[in-house]
Amino acid sequence: MARRTKIALAIAAILVAVPAIALAILLTYDWNKARPWLNARTSEAIGRPFAINGDLSLSWERPAENMAERNRTWRDFIPWPHLVANDVHVGNPEGMPAGDMSSVKQFSFSLDPLALLNKRIAIPLLQFQAPVVHLRRNADGINNWTFEKKEKKSPWVLDLERIVFTKGVVSLKDAVRNIDASADVATLSGDADYGIGWTVRGTSNGARVTGTGKAGAVLSLKQQTTPYPLQGDFRMGGTRIVFEGTLTKPTRLAALDMNLKLSGPSMARLYPLIGVLLPETPAYSTSGRLIGALGPESRRWTYEKFTGKVGSSDLGGTLTFQTGKPRGKLSGSVRSKLLQFDDLGPLIGADSNASKLKRGMPAVQPANKVLPVETFRTERWTAIDADVRYSADSIVREKQLPIRKLSTHLIMQDGVLTLAPLTFDMAGGTLNSTIKLDGSGRGGKNAIKATAKVTARRLQIKQLFPAIEGLQASVGHINGDAALSATGNSIATLLGGANGEIHTLIDQGTVSKMLLEKMGLNIGNIVLTTLFGDKQVRINCMATDFAVDRGIMYSRTFIIDTEEAVINVDGVISLADETLHLTINPKTKGLRIISLRSPLYVRGPFKKPSVSVDKGVLAMKAGGALALATLAAPAAALLPLVNSGPGEASECGKLLAASREKPTAPPPGKRKGR
Numbered sequence: 209m210a211r212r213t214k215i216a217l218a219i220a221a222i223l224v225a226v227p228a229i230a231l232a233i234l235l236t237y238d239w240n241k242a243r244p245w246l247n248a249r250t251s252e253a254i255g256r257p258f259a260i261n262g263d264l265s266l267s268w269e270r271p272a273e274n275m276a277e278r279n280r281t282w283r284d285f286i287p288w289p290h291l292v293a294n295d296v297h298v299g300n301p302e303g304m305p306a307g308d309m310s311s312v313k314q315f316s317f318s319l320d321p322l323a324l325l326n327k328r329i330a331i332p333l334l335q336f337q338a339p340v341v342h343l344r345r346n347a348d349g350i351n352n353w354t355f356e357k358k359e360k361k362s363p364w365v366l367d368l369e370r371i372v373f374t375k376g377v378v379s380l381k382d383a384v385r386n387i388d389a390s391a392d393v394a395t396l397s398g399d400a401d402y403g404i405g406w407t408v409r410g411t412s413n414g415a416r417v418t419g420t421g422k423a424g425a426v427l428s429l430k431q432q433t434t435p436y437p438l439q440g441d442f443r444m445g446g447t448r449i450v451f452e453g454t455l456t457k458p459t460r461l462a463a464l465d466m467n468l469k470l471s472g473p474s475m476a477r478l479y480p481l482i483g484v485l486l487p488e489t490p491a492y493s494t495s496g497r498l499i500g501a502l503g504p505e506s507r508r509w510t511y512e513k514f515t516g517k518v519g520s521s522d523l524g525g526t527l528t529f530q531t532g533k534p535r536g537k538l539s540g541s542v543r544s545k546l547l548q549f550d551d552l553g554p555l556i557g558a559d560s561n562a563s564k565l566k567r568g569m570p571a572v573q574p575a576n577k578v579l580p581v582e583t584f585r586t587e588r589w590t591a592i593d594a595d596v597r598y599s600a601d602s603i604v605r606e607k608q609l610p611i612r613k614l615s616t617h618l619i620m621q622d623g624v625l626t627l628a629p630l631t632f633d634m635a636g637g638t639l640n641s642t643i644k645l646d647g648s649g650r651g652g653k654n655a656i657k658a659t660a661k662v663t664a665r666r667l668q669i670k671q672l673f674p675a676i677e678g679l680q681a682s683v684g685h686i687n688g689d690a691a692l693s694a695t696g697n698s699i700a701t702l703l704g705g706a707n708g709e710i711h712t713l714i715d716q717g718t719v720s721k722m723l724l725e726k727m728g729l730n731i732g733n734i735v736l737t738t739l740f741g742d743k744q745v746r747i748n749c750m751a752t753d754f755a756v757d758r759g760i761m762y763s764r765t766f767i768i769d770t771e772e773a774v775i776n777v778d779g780v781i782s783l784a785d786e787t788l789h790l791t792i793n794p795k796t797k798g799l800r801i802i803s804l805r806s807p808l809y810v811r812g813p814f815k816k817p818s819v820s821v822d823k824g825v826l827a828m829k830a831g832g833a834l835a836l837a838t839l840a841a842p843a844a845a846l847l848p849l850v851n852s853g854p855g856e857a858s859e860c861g862k863l864l865a866a867s868r869e870k871p872t873a874p875p876p877g878k879r880k881g882r
Contacts (some may be wrong), residue, residue, distance in 0.1 A: 239264050239265060239266045239291075240263065240264050242264070243260050243264050246260065246264075247259050247260060249329065249364055250329070250366070252364055253329060253364040253365060253366040254298070254355060254366060255301060255355060256298060256299050256300065256301045256302075256309070256355075257297070257298070257299030257300075258296075258297070258298055258299070259296070259297050259299075260293045260294075260295070260296050261294075261295040261296070261297065262293065262294025262295030262296070262314075263292075263293075263294045264291065264292070264293050264294070265291070265292045266289050266290065266291055266292075267289075267290045267292075268287040268288070268289060268290070269287055269288065269290050269318070270285065270286070270287050270288065286321065286322065288318045288319060288320060288321060289318070289319050289321060290316065290317070290318045290319075291316065291317055291318075291319060292314065292315075292316040293314065293315055293316070294313065294314045295311075295313065295314075296311065296312045296314075296315055297310070297311045298310045298311070300344070300352045301352055301355075303350050304344060304346070304350060304351075304352045305344075307342070308340075308342060309341070309342055309343075309344075309352045309353070310339060310340060310341040310342065311339070311340045312336050312337065312338065312339045312340070312376075313337050313338035313339075314336075314337040314338070315334060315335060315336050315337065315339075316334075316335045317331045317332075317333060317334045317335065318331070318332060318333065319331060320332075323367070327363045327364045327365065328364070328365045328367055329364060329365065329366050329367060330367045331366075331367065331368050331369070332369045332370065333369065333370050333371075333372065334368055334370070334371050334372070335371075335372045335374075336371065336372065336373055336374060336376065337374045337375075338374060338375055338376055339373065339374075339376035339377075339393075340376055340377045340378075341376070341377070341378045341379070342379050342381075343378070343379065343380045343381070343382075344380075344381050344382075345381070345382045345383060345384055346383055347383040347384065349384060370426055371426070372403075372425060372426055373393060373395070373403070373404050373423075373425065374395050374404075375392075375393060375394045375395055376392075376393045377390060377391070377392055377393065378390065378391045378393060378406075379391075380410075385412070385413070385480055385483075386412065386413045386414070386480070387410070387411070387412045387413075387417075388410050388411050388412075389408055389409065389410025389411065389412065389417050390408070390409060390410055391406045391407060391408040391409075392406060392407050393405070393406045393423075394406070395425075396422065396425075399422070401422075401424075401437055402422035402423060402424060402425070402437060402439065403423070403424055403425015403426065404422065404423050404424075404425060405420070405421065405422050405423075406420065406421050406422070406423065407419070407420050408420070408421070408442055412444050412445075412480060412481070413480045415444055415445030416443075416444075416445065417442065417443070417444045418442060418443055419440060419441055419442020419443060419449075420440070420441055420442070421438070421439050421440030421441065421442070422437075422438075422439040422440075423436070423437065423438055423439070424436050424437045424438075435454030435455065435456045435465075436454060436455045436456070437453075437454055438451070438452070438453060438454065438455055438466065439451070439452045440452075444480075444481060445472075445477065445568075446472050446473045446477065446568065447470070447471070447472035447473075447477050447478060447481070448469075448470070448471045448472065449468070449469070449470055449481070450468070450469040451466045451467065451468045451469070451498070452466055452467050453465050453466020453467060453468075453498070454466065463499075463500060463501060463502060464498065464499065464500030464502065465497070465498075465499055465500070466497070466498050467495070467496075467497055467498075468495070468496060468497070468498040468511065469493070469494065469495045470492070470493070470494045470495075470516075471491075471492060471493035471494070472491070472492060473491050473566055473567040473568055474488050474489050474490070474491070474492070474554065474567035474568060474569075475487060475488075475489045475492055475518075476488045476489070476567075476585075477567075477568060479588060483536075483591070484529055484536070484538055484592060485538075485588050485589070485591055485592045485594075485620075487554075487555050488554040488555055488557070488567065488569070489518050489519070489551070489554055489555070489567070490518055490519030490520075490551050490553075490554055490559070490563065490566075490567065491518075491519065491566065491567070492516060492517065492518040492519075492523075493516050493517055494511075494514045494515065494516030494523065495514060495515060495516060496511050496512055496513055496514025496515065496516075497511070497512045497513060497514075498510070498511055498512070499512055506530065506531045506532055507530075507531045508528065508529070508530050508531070509528065509529045509530075510526065510527070510528045510529075511526065511527045511528075512526050513525075513526055514526070514527075518551055519548055519550070519551035520548040520550075520551060520604075521544050521546060521547045521548045521551045521600075522544055522545050522546055523542060523543075523544055524542070524543055524544075524545075525540060525541050525542035525543055526540050526541065527539070527540035527542070527596070528540050535590070535591060535592055535593055536592055536593070537592065537593040537594065537595065538592055538593070538594040538595075538596060539594065539595045539596060540596055540597075541596065541597045541598070541599075542596060542597070542598045542599075543598070543599050543600075543601070544598075544599070544600040544601065545600075545601050545602065546600075546601070546602050546603075546604060547600035547602070547603045547604065547614065548603075548604050549603050549604065549611065554567060556580055556582075556699050557569075557573075557580035557581070557582025557583075557584075557698060557699065558580045558699070560573070561573050564582065569582065576813060576815055577700065577786060577815075578786055578814040578815060579699050579700040579703055579704070579783070579786060579814075580698060580699040580700060581698050581699075581700045581701075582698055583697045583698045584645075584647065584656060584697055584698065586623070586647030586648075586649070586655070586656060586697070589620065589623040589624075589625065589647035589648065590622060590623040590647075590648055590649070592620065593620055593621050593622070594618060594619065594620040595617075595618075595619055595620075596617075596618045597615075597616070597617050597618070598614075598615065598616050598618065599613070599614065599615040599616075600613060600614040600615070601613060611632050611633070611634045612633040612634070613631075613632070613633035614630075614631070614632055614633075615630075615631050616629065616630040616631065617629065622648055623646065623647050623648030623649065624644065624645070624646045624647070624648055625644070625645040625646075625647060626642070626643070626644045626645075627641070627642065627643040627644075628642045628643075628644075629641060629642055630642070630643055634664075634667060635667040635668050635669075635671035635686075636666065636667065636668035636671050637664065637665050637666035637667040637668065637685065637686075638664075638665055638666070639662065639663070639664050639667070640662070640663045640664075640665075641660060641661060641662040641663070642660070642661045643658070643659070643660045644658065644659045644660075645657075645658050646658070655695055655696065655697050656695065656696060656697060656702065657693075657694075657695050658692075658693065658694050658695070658696070658702050659691075659692070659693045660690070660691070660692045660693075661690070661691050662688070662689065662690040662691075663688070663689055664686060664687060664688040664689075664712070665687055666685045666686075666687065667685060667686040667687075667688075668685060668686075669685070669686060669714065685714070685715065686712060686713070686714050687712070687713050687714075688710070688711060688712035688713065689709075689710075689711050690708065690709065690710040690711070691708045691709055692706045692707065692708035692710075692756060693706065693707055693708055694706040694707065694759075703759060703783040704759040704783050704784040704785075705758055705759050705784070706756050706758075706759055706783060707756055707757055707758065708756045709753070709754065709755055709756065710752070710753075710754040710756060710761065711752065711753050711754075712750075712751070712752045713749070713750070713751050713752075713860055714747060714749065714750035714751075714860075715749055715860045746770060746771045747768065747769070747770050748769040748770060748771065748860070749767070749768075749769045749860035750767065750768045750769070751765055751766075751767050751860060752765060752766045752767075753765035753766075754766075754781070756783075758784070759782065759783040759784035760780050760781075760782050760783070760784065761780060761781040761782075761783065762780050763777060763778050763779055763780065763781075763790070766778065772796065773794055773795060773796045774794075774795045775792060775793065775794050775795070776792075776793040776795070777790055777791070777792050777793070778790070778791045778793070779791050779810075786813055786814040786815075787811075787812060787813050787814070788810050788811060788812060788813075788814070788817045789810075789811060790809070790810040790811075791807045791808070791809055791810075792807065792808040792809075792810065793807050793808075794808070808820075
């Protein structure tokens with residue numbers, strides 16, 4: 209053979225022998241010797257300890273997915289190493305206690321050999337047998353499930369596409385939310401939609417947590433078009449959560465879309481679970497669609513078109529929670545077609561002690577108190593901002609509460625809650641108020657700095673007091689203004705320390721003569737009216753003006769002027785200790801058969817006041833006319849109500865104008881009854 213031919217044959221033999229020898233070595237090599245290298249490379253890629261402690265075996269096979277493709281290249285015919293690793297552990301990151309974040313009895317995967325040339329560990333499918341996952345979060349917020357980016361970027365990249373689960377255990381210990389729970393995961397057979405089932409048990413904030421659920425067999429970590437199915441039904445204390453939907457791109461939590469049902473004793477009990485501040489409510493149940501847009505910097509949760517019941521009231525709307533700095537924000541609109549007025553009681557602690565116990569609050573309301581003493585939990589007010597509108601189209605209430613509609617715009621900013629406005633369609637008129645509650649802590653620990661401005665316009669007397677039969681023929685209206693400020697941590701303490709003013713005005717109403725006779729203690733006319741029938745007496749004007757100082761309402765003006773009598777009311781109403789100290793002085797304008805011209809005293813607690821007559825000053829005498837000029841001058845604060853209501857030419861306008869004149873007594877010889 210020519211020398212050139214021999215050289216060519218030798219080179220060809222070497223080219224054939226080298227791959228053959230390499231293949232023989234790969235097929236017979238003890239791959240357990242490669243574990244240190246693989247452990248080091250993987251640890252570097254994921255930024256935490258990784259170790260294969262058990263046997264590591266390797267086989268070679270061509271990926272079935274690649275061979276199924278129509279347009280194949282030469283790369284698709286290269287066999288991939290298929291590794292089976294036993295007793296694998298992934299440790300906690302730096303800053304966490306030493307130990308495993310996860311471990312697995314066995315896992316297997318195929319590795320793209322050509323990707324290693326680019327320092328990429330490409331694993332299309334990772335299969336686990338009996339995985340154990342321990343999720344931990346310390347009180348300082350450091351957790352072991354977040355894979356932090358290193359300042360020095362590793363040249364090696366882990367590229368994992370899908371995960372298949374078998375029987376395992378997942379546990380969570382969260383010191384931030386006080387959760388200690390675990391879930392047993394098992395493979396399901398014969399279920400077309402779900403591949404694994406789970407059962408959870410543990411505690412959350414001391415409340416027992418139990419539940420069951422299902423999840424997909426294959427967890428896609430890369431393809432956005434392959435949502436991961438989830439289903440669950442679990443309880444946390446008295447709260448029940450049922451959901452079914454999908455999660456897209458679990459490694460990045462790109463999107464969540466599921467049907468969600470919630471129920472429990474009070475919406476406020478959801479705070480430890482969802483981190484969103486909701487008000488105290490009666491028992492509730494809701495159902496709607498939860499959509500989560502979970503970006504790397506912020507997350508947006510929308511509870512879309514939900515419906516449900518709170519107490520005996522219906523509820524529906526859409527709420528959105530957007531994470532952000534310095535705090536997240538809740539926004540949206542909520543509507544009730546039919547509101548049971550009693551269901552608003554828990555918002556201010558005005559429900560019964562039995563209701564408090566049902567929603568998980570202590571029964572703190574004393575039997576002898578009317579004003580709610582349940583304290584507001586202001587420590588959570590700075591955790592969230594809010595901009596929510598609420599309306600109730602129709603209200604079911606007691607006959608004594610003539611309210612038809614309600615609407616409000618709730619705004620919470622940096623711990624300051626504002627209802628601007630809070631509007632009631634009430635007794636044929638409107639009651640508008642602006643309420644501001646500062647629970648940021650600037651008024652003291654767990655204390656609220658509150659201000660309230662209330663305006664009542666054209667409230668009809670007969671609708672305002674529907675339970676009083678004698679007022680049903682009345683045609684008068686009530687206008688009023690109030691401005692109050694206070695600091696406290698409950699309705700009782702706020703009103704008990706309030707400062708401000710309250711004014712009301714009634715013009716040209718009518719009232720039952722029997723009621724007036726009883727107020728005036730005109731015994732003879734009470735008898736005659738009882739025998740021969742009642743009639744309506746026209747009210748010329750009723751004016752009240754109270755100054756409020758540290759919870760005490762002082763009567764500056766309280767006058768009822770009718771065509772037959774003038775009634776003055778003096779005294780104080782104590783909101784601090786819930787007592788009445790009023791004196792009613794009736795002055796008749798006409799002759800009474802028997803008139804007991806004695807003051808009427810109203811004394812005692814709000815719960816059960818007593819009405820009595822001072823027998824020491826009781827006298828029987830004929831009634832005489834009383835000049836309006838002798839009345840106590842009404843406060844100037846009532847004049848705006850005249851201008852915005854009946855006008856200066858009205859009876860109230862005349863009464864206030866006359867009361868501002870300097871009083872003069874009639875000559876002795878001209879006095880009536882002399």
